[in-house]
Amino acid sequence: MSGGTPLGEFLRARREALKPQDVGLPDSGRRRTPGLRREEVAMLAGVSADYYMRLEQGRENSPSPQVLDAVAQALKLDGEATGHLRRLARTPLRRTAPSDNGQVSPQLLQLMDSWPHTPAFVVGPALDVLAANATAMALHDCFQRFDNLARMVFLDPAGRGFYQDWERAAQSCVAEIRAAFGHDPESPRISKVVETLSSRSSEFAELWSRHDVKSKTAEVKNLKHPQVGDLEITFSAFTVNGAPHQQLVVYQAEPASRTAAAFAVLRSMRQEPAAVGHEAP
Known part of the structure; x- marks a missing residue:
């Protein structure tokens, strides 16, 4: 996806996203490059400028947990981004998990x-x-x-009408793929999706370059279906036992709400088996 190392790209992106005043440093005026300087991050983390430069350039393969925590604090990383940093730092020392073959268990299909x-x-x-x-x-x-949530958000014309807060949906999609990338940077499927979407959507490419990280959890979404109208749903995501590379996503509506009635209408509109295929974006 680029010529740098995943760890170096992440550190550079997070450094460039910060301003001196974000970390309590004086603003010395206009800078030639955005964000903090490497020397400033090194000072905040309590490491030498040469050591931090080696981290960004991929020439330091075994930073200690203490150093990673200090760098995470210097870059103002939250808990999820700090975990992502640690996984990227371990990448050269581990073999990645086998790629997902896309098979969903019959028991999970029956449950859905x-x-x-x-x-x-x-x-x-x-x-x-x-x-x-x-x-x-x-x-x-x-x-x-x-077939693919990111393709649907960025490339399908229906996406901007379906997701009432399209910008939030777009940011979430990219941050979720970035989180998955941290677990398996060598995944050919993730690489293909990122390369395809980056070439066809400048908005995706810009968001991907920010290196934001956020896994699917639970939150409220506002959707608009062309036949049943506005929907307010709460979605939850669950890791699938036996297939940790898969997540079960469930959309729920408040009982007796307009959205619950709309779900009943949608169910009557379509009766199909649970299994579906996916195509490349």
Whole structure:
């Protein structure tokens, strides 16, 4: 995806995203490059400028946990970004896990199909949709394909209308792929999705260059379906036991709400098996 090391690219992006005043340093005026200087990060982390430069250039392969914590504090990283930093620092010393083959267990397919009024689907590390129940498929039927969430957000014309806060959805997609990349930087599928989307969407490319990291957890989303209108859902994501590279995503509505009634309508619109395929973006 670029010529640098994943660790060096991450450190550089996070350094360039900070201003001197963000870390309590005086603003000495206009700078030739954005963000903090390497020397400033080194000083804040309590390491030599040469050592920090080696980290960014990929010439230091075994930083201690104490050094990583000091660098994370200097760069104002949150807990998730700090975990991402540690994984990237370990990358040269470990073999990556086997790539996901996209197979979803029959038991999980049966479980999703048993939720008639709750959209549920399974995604892989690159946000490929590996399986979905009928309600989830009906919910996303305004898209050309229900195949990859990032492609749907950035390349499908329906995305900007479906996601009422499109910018938030776009940022989340990129940050989630970046988090997955930290677990498996050598994943050919993640690389392919990132390269394709970067070449076809300048917005994706800009967000990817920021190195923001955020895994799927739980939050409220506001959607707009062309047939049933505005929807307010709470989504939760769960790691699948036996397939940690997969996540089960569940959309829920408040009982007796307008969104709950809309889910019932969507379910009646479409009856299909849970398994779906995905295509490359």
